[in-house]
Amino acid sequence: MTIFRLGYVAMSVHLQNASPSQTMTYRQFSSIKDKEAAVKKLERIAISNLDNCIRLLKHNAAHEISFFRFSSKIIPLANHPEIEAWNYIRPLLPKLNELGEIIKKYKMRIDFHPDHFVVLNNSQSEIVKASLKTLQMHEKLLRGIKIDPKHRCVLHVGGVYNDKEEALEQFIVNWGIIPYRLQKMIMLENDDTNFTFNETLYLCEKLNIPCVFDLHHHMVHNDGEDWQDHWERAIDTWKYSKLPMKIHISSPRSGQKDRAHADYIDYELFLDFLKKVNHTIPMLDCMIEAKKKDDALFQLAAELKNQPGITFIDGASFTINGV
Template identity: 60%
Template sequence: MTIIRLGYVAMSEHVKNASPSQTMTFAQFSKIADRDAAIRKLERIAASNIHNCLRLLRHNAANDIAFFRLSSRLIPLANHPELKDWNFIRPLKESLDNIKEFLMEHPDMRVDFHPDHFVLLNTPDKETLQVSIKTLRMHEMLLKSMGIDTEHRCVLHVGGGYNDHEQALEQFIHNWGLISPTLQKMIMLENDDTTFTLSEGLYLCEKLGIPLVFDYHHFMVHHHEHESLENDWDRIIKTWNQSQLPPKMHISSPRSERDFRAHADYVDSGQLVQFLDSIKGSVPRLDCMIEAKKKDEALFALIRDLEQYPGIEKIDGGSFYIK
């Protein structure tokens, strides 16, 4: 028997006007003649994003959802090279403290980030690597300011293939040595749908002591003939042995046979149950992040659909047992 906790990504279909990803382009910023006024506007947008994030967390708590992906776009232009002197944490301290207080009151709630695809830790380009490290530092500052233990809170893809997978994997290992231990501690790796497969991700995770976040949809789309969950699931779980957190995975369903890589609005419950039946009992708890277009509505629909299956016992609005 395994407890499955469901989560969703950043936005809600049910909480209206609550985007945590409102933004401002640098072009818009530059059009404001008074730079201080432009920065104050940035701070107002960021404070609104953080407030909306808190609204979503409250919505989650009210609906028994204890797993949530924070938006990596909470702070617009946080890493822009023209705003190096902007200490955004200080003016946003009260807003961030509100989230910190909420999470202290809900210690079982798991939150994390999935930084954008331009964070490339296997890049051979030094400047790109430095920008990637800077982005990770920004996530680290936000996590600490919200009172969140930074361990294993940022999911990344391995990076680019650069026309030579073996060399790209070795470049990741080389670059890993250039990253501070505190940032290394934050990172989890995910198998992706176009470049690095499950076995390639496992190669890095096992070598470097990084947890692997298994993406089932990506695995269906992109895997080698020799790869199988039957052979590799135990290896996936073992990458979490040194983590304080339970293993996590990503779940989504193909939009269609023709558009198999794209995420559907909802999750195919039959497909999920078939997978969970194959791994139940291998771990006490598994946290599943839903990457579906309908966000929290996809989670609610999945919980309703799962009630028809005999091996499922609902715990609450966001979790269940698979027996």
């Protein structure tokens, strides 16, 4: 029997004034003549974002939600080349420590999904260097929280660049120059336009990277293959991880091939998937990618509780009996 655990992304629609992604543009920063004052303003914004992360984790704890994805926009301008001297972690350490204590107390799993501009299979070294700089920022945050960075950042494979086979091989070439401390953070996800589940698994198996399966992406973009034919392969990519296997779940906004995410999750489609993978692994973490964030989780849980054979362990984890 598999334990299924639900999580959601970055922010809550139930908490007011709790954005973890407040920002400041470089134009706004540069318009402040006193640069020390400008940096202090950046720090205040980052601290406010972390305060809201703390509120979000407390909200999750109150609802027994132990799986959560942090925003990757907590620290504005962290990677801007004109502010490289800014030691942004030092002033944030008290708040990062507080986050870490909550995560430890409630045994939460947290991770990140850096933005689409983090691309590791580009042939241009400057693009890869910029991507690594962003990954370094995520590693610093994780270490500040005192969380093992291993398998905490989900990435897509990257661009096709007119030759998919060459793009896959370029990822392998670039992987060789990525520092190990950053390599070990990475999980790879199949996407909805470029690389299928099978193609993503090719890299994951070759480079010992956990594969994060996205059912919605597979529905939109595949080569005619059945995801079930590759499920055991995906499970096997997690054999070196201390964390449970994870997947992403979302529902198309309109037709089955719609790439856009709906506000909520189609529980019937999700339940059909769960029944197919039940008993294949001890635990599966399911990250909800829906416009309504935590409300989508609450609605999905409420709908699942009405289904025969489903037993909830806490607010966001459950088992399926008799399947």
